[in-house]
Structures are given as C-alpha cells and as structure tokens.
Amino acid sequence: MTAGSLVLAASPPPRARRRWFGERTALPGFGLTFGFTLAWLCLIVLIPLSAVFIRTAGLGWSEFVAVALSERALSAYKVSFGTAFAAAAVNGIFGLLIAWVLVRHDFPGKRIVSALVDLPFALPTAVAGIALTALYAENGWLGQYLVPLGIHVAFTPLGIVVALVFIGLPFVVRSVEPVLADIGPEIEEAAQSLGAGRLQTVRLVILPAILPAWLTGFAMALARGVGEYGSVIVIAGNMPFRSEIAPLLIVTQLEQYDYAGATAIAAVMLVISFMLLLLINLLQAWARSRSID
C-alpha cells in the first residue's frame, strides 16, 4: 500500500474545482472509506434510530400526543433537559478551568490528576449514583451538613445536576485540552508584546480559539446528560412532576409492555436532542469562521 500512495502523491495536484463526489484528492481510497463510513453509520446509528420512529408510527396521532406530550411527559422533558443543560454549563466552566491548569501548568502528580478526569467514564454510572446518594443523603458525609442549611441534594433535581456534572466532567476537559495545548504560550506572549492586557489576551485571543472545541465538549456533556439513566435514577427520588426524568418514563412505558409509547417519548427526546446538537454545530461553525477572520 505504501507504493500506491507514493505513486498517487507524485501525480499532479487536483484541480481546484469542487465536485461533491467526483472530486479527486491526493488521498487514495475515498470511495471505499466513504462507503464504509456510510454503511457503518447506518448499521450503528441510523437503523436503530429509525426503528424508534417506525415503532412510534404504530401509534395514531392522538395516541402519540396522549403519551409523548402528556403533562407528565412534558414536565419530565423539562427536568431532563433542564438538569442536563445546567450540568453541562457547570462542566463548561470548571472543565475549562481544569483543562487550563492541566495544559499550562506543571505540578507534581499531574498525570494522576489527568487520569482522575477520565475516571467518570470508566465507572458504571449506577455506582456513581449510589456513591453520590450515600454522600448527599441526610445521613451522608456531606448531606449531614447541607440538610440543616436547607440544601437538599439527594432526591431533588439538584441531585440530578450533581450526578450529571460528575458523569459529564471529562467531555469539556478532553475536548478543550488539545486545542489549548496547540495555541501554545508563545501566542499569548505575542499578544502581550503587542500590548494586550491579561484580560484582553484571554478574551480576544484564547477564548475565540477554543470556543469551537469548548462547544463540542458542552454539546457532548449535554447529550450525555439527557440520556443518562443509571446514576440519575438512584439519586433523583423520581417524584412525578418534580424529579422524574424522561428516560424513566420510557422505562415505565416498557414496564406496561407499551413499546410504542416508550418509543414515542424516545422519539420526542431524539428530535429535541438533534435540534440542540444542530444548533450547537451551527454555533460552532459561526465561532470557527470568526476565529479565522
């Protein structure tokens, strides 16, 4: 294969005219890899997702509205997306901070701290939920001090946010880190030597450069939070209209052997999630175009 790519690399550069599929590039195997990409995405993502919509289609429109847009379902969406958004925002701020510290500073035990960041990925989420609940319950290490102050974490929506912050921690850190490392301190020094203040450097040089990566991390944390079940179910208390998340409603429907009802709620969640991710993608494109200017 090395011989083939050498021959191609030696061939004249492609013309600038852009055609969607016939475009010639210096890289070989576009047809094969693109075909494989499509097939793989279909197999792993599209077919399961379309099964959701096909099963939902088993419901009439009025049934769909009755299940997926009931008062209870609406409040569950609100809880799910609200807490996921809050958790992603918290992770956006503190994840950025952690990434900054990890990239810009050297300190003993840095490797260990860096490994700690990834730990929430490795832990089964139900375990995280149980640990957090034990911590924040009325008789827990933290709960015993917080509850007298009137701060109830376990078995409230706040508990859900805490669980999702834990679950989503690595996303922002890991997506911002490489970009931040790429910028390198010399760009900051250049900005400063051109007369920018500390704040100006951060605001005008660093933040625009890492914004697309930051948005990616935020979006992934958000998406993860919306879909999270295992940890949330343990800490939420699951009170209808208060701390009941949409994935629990889906399980409830399955418990009634109502597959169509379950997929109806799932379809609504998918559509909302897709629109959110699309919006974030657009924001990203916009941020990227600005940072290039």
Add this chain to the structure above:
Amino acid sequence: MRVATICLALLAALPSLGCSGGKSSGEVELLNVSYDPTRELYRDVNAAFAKQWLAKTGQTIRFNMSHGGSGKQSRAILDGLDADVATLALAYDIDSISRRRPEILPAGWQARLPSNSSPYTSTIVFLVRKGNPKRIRDWGDLARPGVKVITPNPKTSGGARWNFLAAWGHGLRSGGSEAAARDFVTRLYRNVPVLDTGARGSTTTFAERGIGDVLIAWENEAFLAQRELGAGKFEMVTPSLSILAEPPVALLEGNAKRRGTVQLAEAYLRFLYTPEAQELIARHYYRPRDPAVAARHAATFPKVAMLQIDKDFGGWGAAQKKYFDDGGIFDSIYSGNRRR
C-alpha cells in the same frame, strides 16, 4: 499477512465462544429466569434438585440463573431469551408472555401446577425503626401527617404494586367506598418522599440512607433487611390486613421443547412443591404451601387476613389496567397532588 491471520483466527474462534463448550451427554443445562430477591433461594433449591436429579438419572445439571426486575425479565423472554422456566414476581408478567407469544407458553398455564402455579407465597409487612418511634401499628398510621413512608414506584416495580393494592384494600374496607380508598392512598402517597424504581432500591433508601419512618416491603425482604442490614435496628410490624402475593412459576414449553429439556424443567418445577424444597423456601422467608412445613415455621410467619388478587381485584389484567396503566388511579394521585 499477520493481521489477516489474527483476524481469521478470531473469526474461527467466534462460533465456539457462542456455544461455550460442547455439552457432554451426562450434562444438561437449565435456564431459570427469575426476579431479584430469589437469588439466595434458588441457589439452595438448585443445589438440592441437582443432587436428586443426579442420583435418579446420572445427569449433572448446569444451572443458569438470570435475575432482574420481574417486568424486565418477562420482556427479555418475549424478545427471545431462551429460558426453560420463568419464576417471576407477578402472574401479570408471565401472563404477558403467554398473551404475546402463546407458542412459548400456551394460555391456561397457571392451572398446570398446584396452588395457582405458586409454590411459595409472601405478603406485605411494615419495617419500622427500632422502638417504633412513630408508633406505627396499621395502615391508617401511614397516612398520618408527619409520617414518611418508603415504597417503590408501582409503575416500575412489581413489588410496589402489591403494596399499593394492599393499601387500597385497607382504604376500601375501612372507608367503605372507592372514594374513601382513593382518598386514603392519596394521603399515603403524599407521605412518600422518594419513589425508587425497584424494591431493593427502596430497602436501601430506608435502611442505608436512613430516610423515612416506615418501609412497606415484602415479608421476605423485611426479614432479609433485618438480618443483613443490621440486627436490632429495625422492627417488623404486621398490619391487620395484607395481601397474598403469589409469585408464580411456569414451564416455557416452546423453549424447553426446542432445547429438549421439557422433562427436566417439569421435574424442577414439581420439585419446588416437595417437602424438601418447601423447607428451603421457608428458611428463605417465603411462606411455604406445604401445611406440615408451614406448621413447623408458624412462629416465623404471623397469621394475617389477606386480600387476594383474583378475588378482590378481578385478576392482574384488570388491576393493572385500573390502577397502574397510564391514566390509572396511581397516576391520578400525582396529577391531583400536583395541583395542591
């Protein structure tokens, strides 16, 4: 090429992984799909049955047990889990197998074995904290303001449905009307601060997190919680009225025929009714059916008036629809609570 060789080797290994070692003629396999709290019970029952079967036929049995939420297990069987027998928490969950896939389990399954196909029963009791500080004696006390009640969500937990129905039965008997019963369960569920998704979750919330004054639990779970989670920390209170919980067992004929295990599975389920198995059942705090065994353990299981699902609630199908399906009475408690 080396990569290709490794790939080929992996491919060749796949099928053998799938069936995990061929069966020798002297070994048979049995998959029992059960619900959560029966783990310890079936460990003992399986060992006893395997010994008996080996003596009788010379075959060793390899048991595969699957435990999980009752509804989840039933869905797994519906979706094609090759179970020989199902031993679940509610007749409703086995019924839905027979309703949707009669080729696996023909209708009328519950009449095929003695005592409604339920070799053991249980009932609902209260677990309170040591010394019973809130003086909880009966159902009425659970609806008192200031009492915190822990019970799982009946929409996701089979056990919680028994709890709800027992409470409803009390409301109906003491109040004399459906409206009174509805009012009683509404007041009771307003005292519930956490709705866990399963019975074990509720036990943990009550016993380990220290939340609530009373846990409505299966009798066997209450015994287990007392033994495992701290002797002397809790007390059991038997209410004046409870409900007869009959966790049924069934031979999944379609699967067993295909796997050639019909005889074995049938003998296995029949074994549950023998004095030997009944004794094990009683030791695991399920109420045995065998009168002699029951008499031996009479001190453990107090006598209590019990509602019956078929007689008092018109069977699981009707009860599920009226109380627990979407828009049922349980849902209306919460939409009513919310407006307050």
